[in-house]
Amino acid sequence: KNQVEQSPQSLIILEGKNCTLQCNYTVSPFSNLRWYKQDTGRGPVSLTIMTFSENTKSNGRYTATLDADTKQSSLHITASQLSDSASYICVVSSGDNFNKFYFGSGTKLNVKP
Amino acid sequence: DADVTQTPRNRITKTGKRIMLECSQTKGHDRMYWYRQDPGLGLRLIYYSFDVKDINKGEISDGYSVSRQAQAKFSLSLESAIPNQTALYFCATLGTGEGTGELFFGEGSRLTVL
Numbered sequence: 001k002n003q004v005e006q007s008p009q010s011l012i013i014l015e016g017k018n019c020t021l022q023c024n025y026t027v028s029p030f031s032n033l034r035w036y037k038q039d040t041g042r043g044p045v046s047l048t049i050m051t052f053s054e055n056t057k058s059n060g061r062y063t064a065t066l067d068a069d070t071k072q073s074s075l076h077i078t079a080s081q082l083s084d085s086a087s088y089i090c091v092v093s094s095g096d097n098f099n100k101f102y103f104g105s106g107t108k109l110n111v112k113p
Numbered sequence: 114d115a116d117v118t119q120t121p122r123n124r125i126t127k128t129g130k131r132i133m134l135e136c137s138q139t140k141g142h143d144r145m146y147w148y149r150q151d152p153g154l155g156l157r158l159i160y161y162s163f164d165v166k167d168i169n170k171g172e173i174s175d176g177y178s179v180s181r182q183a184q185a186k187f188s189l190s191l192e193s194a195i196p197n198q199t200a201l202y203f204c205a206t207l208g209t210g211e212g213t214g215e216l217f218f219g220e221g222s223r224l225t226v227l
Contacts, residue, residue, distance in 0.1 A: 032214060043203055043218030093214050103155035
């Protein structure tokens with residue numbers, strides 16, 4: 001069964017600290033993996049994309065990793081800011097021409113001052 | 114203006130009423146989607162359309178219908194709303210430029226069925 005599982009479900013950290021969010025997937029065939037950020041009351045917005053051949057990709061303070069062998073991805077946030085408080089959703093696409101998307105249930109991050 | 118616009122943003126209605134959620138986009142994308150989001154669950158696909166003449170059921174289409182009036186417009190209808198359809202609904206378009214498959218979401222429509 002094609003699934004995407006994220007951990008932890010929720011996380012509270014202090015401003016300035018780092019954190020790492022996890023995504024494990026069983027989707028096959030694999031096309032790519034994206035991390036989306038969803039602010040409260042807003043639609044998700046793409047942060048990074050990982051293709052099969054990529055191991056690491058950075059977008060400012062966000063760094064995503066992908067291990068295609070173990071089917072795991074992580075999103076590392078460095079020097080967290082209050083504006084990082086949001087839900088982070090892992091989405092795996094599958095099939096030719098992006099025919100299917102599989103969504104994780106998200107990690108809700110709360111950054112406290 | 115937002116690339117993907119949903120109306121209404123919030124709606125409270127009663128059981129049995131007909132409700133329409135509308136979505137319009139200026140991205141020029143052919144593919145459009147309606148998703149439902151419930152607390153603790155991932156986004157679930159209701160319906161999707163690859164062009165004006167194409168309508169496809171998603172994993173939770175029962176109780177919903179859609180209409181693709183034009184490339185830019187995709188509406189979702191609840192013919193007879195029930196309380197367990199209370200949720201946050203998202204419209205999305207799919208960009209396939211450069212082969213990356215990025216979903217662009219609207220701001221969401223929060224529906225409450227009493």
